[in-house]
Amino acid sequence: MFKGLYSATSGMLAQQRRTEMLSNNIANANTSGYKEDQGSIRAFPEMLLSRMESDSFATENGNRSFTKQNIIGSLNTGVYMQEMKPLFTQGNLKTTNQPTDNALIEADVPVNEETNEKAALFYAVQLQGGEVRYSKSSTFSLNENNELTIHGNPVLSTNGQPISVASEDFQISQDGVVSENGQNLGQIDVRMALDTRVLAREGNDLYRTEDNQELPSAAGTGEAAYSIKQGVIELSNVDVSRAYTDMTMAYRSFEANQKVIQAYDKSMDKAVNEIGKIG
Template sequence: MLRGLNTAASGMFSLERKQEALTNNLANAQTAGYKKDDAVQRAFPNYLLGRINDFKENGAVGANAEIGQRAQLGEISNGVYTQELIPSFGQGTLVQTSSPLDVAIEDSNIPYQTINGRLVKPAAFFPVQMADGTVGYTRNGKFDLDANGNLVTADGYRVLGANHQPIQITESIQKADLSIDTEGNIMAYANDPTRTRSIGKIGLVVAQNPNDLVRRGENLYGSNTALPFVTDPGNGNPGVLLHQGFIEQSNVDTGQTMADMMVTIRGYEANQKVISAYDQSLQQLYSVGKING
């Protein structure tokens, strides 16, 4: 009976964590470049059950007889748990904003890679300089210029160029005078040949196995080992395109997420009823064994 209580409780804990992931996905459905988290649930190891002091009779005699073999009843699981939250790096929908510093990544043409015998879809990111000097990675291309002319993210992190250095526009160039091509080259006054000049190039990195990345908050990811830029020696652009004046929406399907939340709540309530039934049984057992007087 107590095993049943533990199993139902483990289901509630697991569904609670899954609900938290779904809620976070729904809250970030309008966050540019956000990648949803999928909760991976697994069962605890199963145990074999056998009848005590009982032996299986197979009808064999002599040398083929199985003497002293315990009869097996089957397997039992001790519950379920949410092992981890895995981001889904599928391409989000590109929405036109016409803002000159909005840049969206399109990496759907990157070929799959075989890693440890499994097909994995690599993902591209913008590298940014974190406050502690390390490099973070984001898909949110809603950029702006700070007071010093640095190209920064919506949270103020400086965007790194292809040369691994922050991109800075020191001249009095207006945002509307900037153009960014599909490879990330930033040009000023592109429509005026007499004034056209190169400002820099937006850096891009490709994570061959994006599942190894770790969320660092503020729609940023971190890596234990620095990811190489596509412009580094020995690397090339595997099929990533940038689109100026566009923003990549999150890949959260709000309708499916709300449906999953309802299913999760129903499962949570079912486990509650199981615990309530066990509680009533224990109360009756206690009342039967109670001595009046």
């Protein structure tokens, strides 16, 4: 009886995590460059049940006892949310004509032979403590030092330094070269993750590598073809309609498992308070 109770409880917990993931996707549907999370629900290993019993057979020297095993069948032990993984497909583009909006467009990137998924390109930014993080956001701004930043974190150039401008009257070429009044101010560094499984999401649309090793640069290497379009932002890749549909399904599944637990609760209540009194 209790095995079914545990299975239903694990189903509720998995659907709760899925609902939280979908809620976060919907909340960031209008966040520039946001990549929606996808979750995979897996089953725990199944248990093979068998019944052990003794039997005997007659021999010349009398009865001989032995133990035999009767297979009952397999029992599922529940489900769990195995992982949440960002989907790094390109979002739709929107023209804003704002010089601080700069969409990173992937034209031709290599495919990981192991996962059969495309590599992902990112802007490299620097945190206050000097750590390097990666962002898909196409919304830039200027800080108090007139440095190009994403969410307050300076955007790094190919020489590993922030890029400073005098005003918002700057230009960014398709290969990421920042210029103002004809002066070259540096080239925006673009990093490539050939295996996106090594990335972990942080706040403010930032990513880091799980082993804290920096991603290699794709600028000028020829390993990936990309362009930066100034005055254009990349929208999130969240499909809001599908997210709402998935959330409804998750809620229904949660509700079904909840009813199973309620049924078990009533059965145990009867077993304790009614059947137990007969004896």
